[in-house]
Amino acid sequence: MSLLEVKNITIKFGGLTAVSDFSLSLEKGEIVGLIGPNGAGKTTAFNAITGIYRPVSGSVHFNGTDITGMLPDKITKLGIARTFQNIRLFSNLSVLENVLVAHHLRLKSSFAAAMMRLPGYLREENAMRKEALELLESVRLTKFANEKAGSLPYGQQRRLEIARALATHPRILLLDEPAAGMNPKESQELMEFIGEIRDEFDLSIFMIEHHMQVVMGVCERILVLDHGVTIAEGNPAEIQGNQKVIEAYLGVEMDA
């Protein structure tokens, strides 16, 4: 049984079908890419997996549990974390606080315990601070720990968003265009970084990316979406050679 099993989901907005009959199985430790032209429904598919939209048909199973239509926070708690296409950090909170928020879901102490600062709560708080700092260290953001997240440069905001997602202790990480707006050097670093965190945190990764170099470089398997329909699936070499994909997408993109 795959870690993530998406079966034939269809998502509609009013009369418009944004994604139809989308299926995916993600194995442990895999890095899978999702590509397709703008408006193909990639982010919508993400939103259905993470619970923001409810598919009209089909199902999503995570580790054997049916998570179709579950609330996003429950899904995150089970072990699927994500980043956003248009970075959604808590801009006015510090970098450290951003990561600490993602630890909140594992907090065992009650509200009353936190208000009375009981030893049990303080232990948890200290432990989460320690872990958050380690996480910031591993994404090389330690020196910004007390800065406002909104004041970080773009590339670092992307990295912080990934760190924040990792703090939820996910087993699957969904990255929505992590290389958007990055220069070639930064994307190269990002590719290495994605490989590193996969190994270090024992993750499976499912990512949307426009940056072909990144997708082809880091993904073991790729799905291509066009107008909500999956038109191809295969390893990078197969995708690059696929006539349908070239017509729908790559032909245009590669020339550019």
Add this chain to the structure above:
Amino acid sequence: MTFELFLQHLINGISLGSLYALIAIGYTMVYGIVRLINFAHGDIIMLAAYFVFFGVGLFHMPWWLSALLSIVLTALVGMGIEKAAYKPLRDAPRISILISAIGVSFFLENFGIVVFGGRPQAFYSPKVFQGVIKLGNVSIINLGIIIPVITIILLMGLVYIVNNTRTGMAMRACSKDIDTAKLMGIDVDRIISFTFGLGSALAAVGGIMWGLKYPQLHPLIGIMPGLKCFIAAVVGGIGNIPGAMLGGFILGIGEILLVAFLPGLSGYRDAFAFIILILILLFRPTGILGEKVAEKV
């Protein structure tokens, strides 16, 4: 309850509902374009009634002239409020503009108390409105007929403006997507200003008729109708003009019938609208005629 009595209440309800509909349209048009609950809209009603009151009482103008002047003045006040308190905040977080609206409303109410005095005043009502028509056992005062008739005429005019004029088309464009409307060369500032003027003028008519129906003038009379008409707009589907009319009638008729059938609850009359609001927001947040808008993630 006899059928005649029911009919009597129904006609009362329609007349109240017409007033709600007229006022609710101002809310819905403004919300449709600038996404703002214009908290001051209710107080506009109060101003309109006072303008007539002073026109007749202080300047000894004929009644109809006072009413006309009041409508014009009220429209200008509505546009002035937009320029002074909302326009500078158009790019600010929505909460800021909401706070500004609350401030304006609070200002008008207390300004009314300072300038007009806190004591209730009697609103002058010409004889024409007071006659009684008898239909079998049902007796209706003229006003009960005149209010719905004027309302229907105005609403038809409004629908014509919105659907068949260039300005109306621009208004519709702005409510769909204000940024794109701007790119298409629409003078958005002018359209917003026009919307406030038009909404305030309709509210003025509503306010004057309100004064005729309940001839006790007080600086705070606008608050409750204001809140209820906002609710009417939400019930019908905010941003949707036919929806606001529908909501107005539902609220007006519902309120009168509630009091008529369950006199024990008459003390809760003002709570009725809020209960409807909560129910609609929970079960159909887009209102009866509203469209669903998904938030982009």
Add this chain to the structure above:
Amino acid sequence: MMGLKSINRIFLSIAAIAVVFAFLIWAQGNLDAYKVRILNLCAINIILTLSLNLTNGFTGLFSLGTAGFMAVGAYVSALLTMSPEVKAMNFFMVPINPALAHLNAPFIVALILAGLISALVGFLIGAPVLKLKGDYLAIATLGFGEIISVIFTNTQTITNGALGLKGIPQYTNLYWSWGTAIVVILGLITLLNSSYGRAFKAIREDEIAAQAMGVNLFYHKVLSFSLSAFIAGIGGALLANLISTIDPTMFRFFLTYQILLMVVLGGMGSITGSCISAFIMTVIMELLRVVESPMNLGFINIPGIPGMRMVVFAVILIVVVLFMRQGIMGEKEITWDMLLRKGAGRHESSGS
């Protein structure tokens, strides 16, 4: 981990509280009744402003229900502290519900119950309406505040209806009001620095991202809303036992708007800002009473202008939101670290 720095801070806080109380002991004995009353109102307004800031400024829930929650707290405390004789005198139109006639409790119990019952009402209201966002939430909570006032006008056997309650014992003194204010301030500081407080702020910053990071929106919103109602209920109770006469029309949206002004002026999301602005506005409002009462300057009589205070109030609110949207403090706080740095004249910012 308790470093030297945090021990210092705790010491400073205790010292500051001690200074405040020394002042209060002096004030309670030496200032005239009018000045003491203003100081009491300052503390109560600080409490109420913090209550509204918790939802509006820290959790991003634009609520306008404060006056309603104050009403609940005020009536609970009034009914618990009035003696049976005073109650009998009040309820001359419709007799009081026998279950309430002989109810009596010490002030501290009355205050806590006022808060708890208000929180319960907050929970019952919050559970359905907190699904709403932005201005819809504002209007729904405003509506609920109004409904509470309508209900209290109609439940004559419990609230004495529109006649209100008179002769509520004036238990609120500077110790009670400022003691409560300090507890609320310390409580909020603890809350906002805890993991729960961070979750509140995350919801304010970006609801969708907060939920995606595993924050249970419903739980935390209802928690914040109920806590805010709890604090507002206690504020209402302190007010009732200060002014000794209450009626349902007191607790309408006018009151909420005044507190909203204090929140906005101080800065949405700043505890110190709320305290400063509540203090300043309370004093200004008292000073402005002059314009409402007739003045006799010996040679000339100036008639008072009733309602003028509230006009000024409204103008301040509009001016603040138009020209200084961040208020006095924005989201910043005055902290001991900041004061110490300034005091020592060291201007370089140390990293920690």
